[in-house]
Each structure stands twice: as C-alpha cells, then as structure tokens.
Amino acid sequence: MSRTLIAIVVATVLAATAANAGASPVLIIVDNTDPSNVTFNATEEAASVVDDSASIIGGISLLDLFSGDGFATNGSQTIGGDLSPSGNAAAYNRILNDFGTLGTTGLNFWNTGDGGDQAFNTTDPAFTGMTSGIDFSTASFNVSGDIVIGDTAGIPGSGAVLGSWALIPTPGAICLFALAGVFGCRRRRA
Secondary structure, three states: OOHHHHHHHHHHHHHHHHHOOOOOOEEEEEEOOOOOOEEEEEOOOEOOOOEOOOEOOOOEEEOOOEOOOOOOOOOOEEOOEOOEEOOOOOOOOEEEOOOOOOOOOOEEEEOOOOOOEOOEOOOOEOEEOEEOOEOOOOOOEOOEEEEEEOOOOOOOOOOOEEEEEEEOOOHHHHHHHHHHHHHHHHHHHO
16 A cells, blocks of 8 residues: 555544544444444443443433434344443343334343443443344444433433444445545645
C-alpha cells in the first residue's frame, strides 16, 4: 500500500474520531460482516453515567439498531456468548424487541435467570465479552445509536443513556473512504 493511501486512511480515521470526540463512548461494536452471523462485542469502555436502576432481567437496549421498517424478533430469542454487564458473572442470554416503546428498530439484551443487578459507572468497563453469531440476514442496520438501561417499557430508571453502539465499517465503506481521499488528493494537485 502506498504511503499516500496509508496517510489518507489514517487521516480519515482520525477525522471520524475527532468528529465523535464529544459523543458518548462506544460500548458495543456490532459486526454484521456476515448478516447470518452477527456478533455484538464489548469495547470495555466505561459508561457515560452511573446507573444501577435495573436488574439484568431488564437488561439493556440498543436503540435504532435496525433501519427502515426494522426487524421483529417475533418474541424472545435465545442467544449464546458471554456478553455481560461488567462485574456480573451472568451473561445476557436472550434478545427481544417489538414491545413497549422499543418497537422493531431497537433490540433488548437481557437474562432470564436471577443474574442480579447491573451496576454501571464511569470508571470500569460497562460490558465484557461478546455474543455468539445471531442470524439477522433479513435486517438492515443503522450505523450507530444509543444504549440505554432496561427495556424502555416501564422499568424504573429505564432509558438512562449508558453510551453508544457502532456498526464496524464494512470493507466496502473503507474502500469508498480511501477512494474519496485519493480523488481529493488528485484534485488538489491539478
């Protein structure tokens, strides 16, 4: 890879980081490179607020995850993996949407058992681990959104914004950024 192209890619990443500097921390990365095997990975960043208002049964919700008409889970679905609120040994083992105010564009992660409380603070990682692959092959995704406490459907304290989630850039998007940078450099030289 040429030095110019490397410099362009680095500049693009730095510009995107600077643009999001005031935004809430990215706590979960959504990898939909293979839509039939989507994973949710903890970044181990700290939450932007202190909140212990919901148990792990209420979980967390990723708002505006799905675009367009959304995606309905058609009831609660079992998931695998070890994505969990930091400091809690119980992992989220279910997903659900299309209830309460969440609708079909968000997604709630929760635990069916007696997993205890979720205690988020601004000094420790909000989440650890990752989910196993989930089939969202018929869904369209947004690029980013907020993560809130609880299911936003009546749990006391529900809705405190912990941070955000972000979709990893697809290889095609990275190539488009690089091409835009190359064309931008060529225009300046002309």
